[in-house]
Every structure is written in structure tokens, then in C-alpha cells.
Amino acid sequence: MVSPANGRAARVLQITDPHLMADTEGSLLGVRTRDSLDAVVQCARNEYGEPDLLLATGDLAQDASEAAYHEFARQVSVFGCQSSWVAGNHDDSELLSEIARHYRAAGRHLLLGQWQVIMLDSSVKGQVHGHLESEELAFLEGALAAHPERPALISLHHHPVEIETQWMNPIGLSNRDEFWRVVDRFENVRGVLWGHIHQDLDLYRGKVRLMATPSTCIQFEAGSTDFSVERQAPGFRWLDLGSDGSIDTGVVRATDFRYDLDTNSSGY
Numbered sequence: 001m002v003s004p005a006n007g008r009a010a011r012v013l014q015i016t017d018p019h020l021m022a023d024t025e026g027s028l029l030g031v032r033t034r035d036s037l038d039a040v041v042q043c044a045r046n047e048y049g050e051p052d053l054l055l056a057t058g059d060l061a062q063d064a065s066e067a068a069y070h071e072f073a074r075q076v077s078v079f080g081c082q083s084s085w086v087a088g089n090h091d092d093s094e095l096l097s098e099i100a101r102h103y104r105a106a107g108r109h110l111l112l113g114q115w116q117v118i119m120l121d122s123s124v125k126g127q128v129h130g131h132l133e134s135e136e137l138a139f140l141e142g143a144l145a146a147h148p149e150r151p152a153l154i155s156l157h158h159h160p161v162e163i164e165t166q167w168m169n170p171i172g173l174s175n176r177d178e179f180w181r182v183v184d185r186f187e188n189v190r191g192v193l194w195g196h197i198h199q200d201l202d203l204y205r206g207k208v209r210l211m212a213t214p215s216t217c218i219q220f221e222a223g224s225t226d227f228s229v230e231r232q233a234p235g236f237r238w239l240d241l242g243s244d245g246s247i248d249t250g251v252v253r254a255t256d257f258r259y260d261l262d263t264n265s266s267g268y
Contacts, residue, residue: 004112009242011240013048013081015037015041015076016196017198018217019090020034020060020062023063031261036216039234040216043252045079053110057157058087058156059088059090059215060072060088060091063090084117088157093121108121109139111147115152117152118144118152118153120139120155121136128171129170151245153191155194165222168220190207190209192211193211195213199214200235231261237252
């Protein structure tokens, strides 16, 4: 359990979709992903300071390589806080979990101040879309039931709702209805947080706040019908989780990072 000092809000930093590679010069659509992650990490240190918890919500690697996961760990080691990693569709979930355990980043039900944070693995081996297996749904239900008095933040890689970027909807969470049937049973769920869509989103489903976060590398064009990227700086999300169950949050972008984006690509 992590206890924020002086009863202040619990501070959470979300970093998502860095798409690192074993190749130190590895790039995605013209963006060197190690450099862009470094820019975001340094921006987070300068703008947000030291969090109580770091959440890494998938696609840590583009090539699912051991070297990429160790590079991610090296870069985020500038934060002295506890962290938790889950897999995205580009990751090797088993390898990521093994390496996360080495860095003490494999915990998926975390008590943080008055809150609980639940991390779900929505990755499907060899597929782009997400799916929560029955064991994951049971894990979610059990975690929520164990601490009904604690406001809950749930995090995963794939989006569990339809979004306006139409080409991404078929590659979101395939069994979102099953996910929401569990969530809707528990009034203590305050927020659901994800990556995957490489863009900022902040809205509500009833009383539950829904949040998505820019990638630390390339950004997908919001509202596009077909695959499209846009010239937005990489970024991160910060969340301050209040003891009263409130969420204060925002996205910060590393606007000083310079890159030559390939906007003509039809995929990545």
C-alpha cells in the first residue's frame, strides 16, 4: 500500500504506447521512439514532479523484445515510485510480465491512499483488438468486491467504449459489454483509464470518468475515418486522486520535442 504524505491527493502518472524497439535507432513513422519517450519522461519530471504511482498501459514495445522492456525500465527509473505495467497488442504479455516482476512492476491490484487501482491485461496474442478473458473479469470483480469502501480506478490498454475515430472501433475491447456488466455492479468505480488510441479523451459514462491518453510517440488523428496521424506532440496524463473519490486530471505534451513525422503512411 502507498500512502501519500500529509493526506494529500494520490498522484498518478500514466505513460502509454511508447513502442520501443531493441534497435536503439528504432523509429515509428519518422519518430525515434526512445527519444520521444525520453522527452515525455523529462517533461513529466519537470511539470508534474514525483508521482506516488506510475501506470504503463501497454504497447511498451513495438517489437515485443526483451531489450525494449529493459529500456523502458531504464527510462522510467528516474521516478522513485511504485509502478505497474500491463500489455498492449504489440507486447508479449508473458515476457512483459516476467520483466515487470524483475522491476517490481507486476502488481495489478494496488492500494493507493484511500483508492484502489486495478490493472487489466486486455491483450490477445497475435491480434490487434482487445479481449478480457473470464479470468480477468473474475479478477476485476474480486478486486472491486474486496474493497467496496475504496474508490476505484480501472486501467487497461484497449478502449472499452466506441470513439469517434472510426477505424479504431473494431480494434478496441471486443467484449466491452461483459466488462461494463461487472463495472456497473459497483458504485465505487470512479474512473476507467486506457491507452491504444494515441489521443486525448476525457468524458463520462454515467458517473464513471473515461480517460484516454496520448502516446509518447506518434498521435492518431482524432475523428478520422481511416488510419491517419497528426502533428501533435507526445505526452502523458497526470491524475490526482482525492480522498473524497474525486479525480483531477490533465494531459501534458512535450512540446519542445522535434520530429519529422511521416503523414503519408497508411499504417504502422
